[in-house]
Amino acid sequence: MLLHLHFTADSNPTLSAIPPAPMKKPTIRVTKWLVDIPVEAVCSACPGIVFRAQPSGHRPNRDEYQKSIQAQFDEHCKKAHSQE
Numbered sequence: 757m758l759l760h761l762h763f764t765a766d767s768n769p770t771l772s773a774i775p776p777a778p779m780k781k782p783t784i785r786v787t788k789w790l791v792d793i794p795v796e797a798v799c800s801a802c803p804g805i806v807f808r809a810q811p812s813g814h815r816p817n818r819d820e821y822q823k824s825i826q827a828q829f830d831e832h833c834k835k836a837h838s839q840e
């Protein structure tokens with residue numbers, strides 16, 4: 757009985773020596789497309805966060821929509837994922 761307990765205690769440092777899983781790097785996941793234009797995206801690490809393209813022009817512009825979503829994602833990363 758005592759021998760068994762001693763063995764169990766000795767095995768603990770080995771278990772705690774395993775490093776924690778590395779943080780998953782958040783990425784943009786586009787959830788809505790207007791043909792080939794991303795209009796809505798989410799953060800892969802935060803399921804509740806949604807980014808919507810906010811165009812300044814009248815016509816959907818792929819570059820503009822992409823930049824809009826990217827900018828919102830960058831801003832979100834600064835607030836929510838600033839560990840790096």
Ligand SMILES: [Zn+2]
Nearest residue numbers: 782799801802
């Ligand atoms: Zn996030």
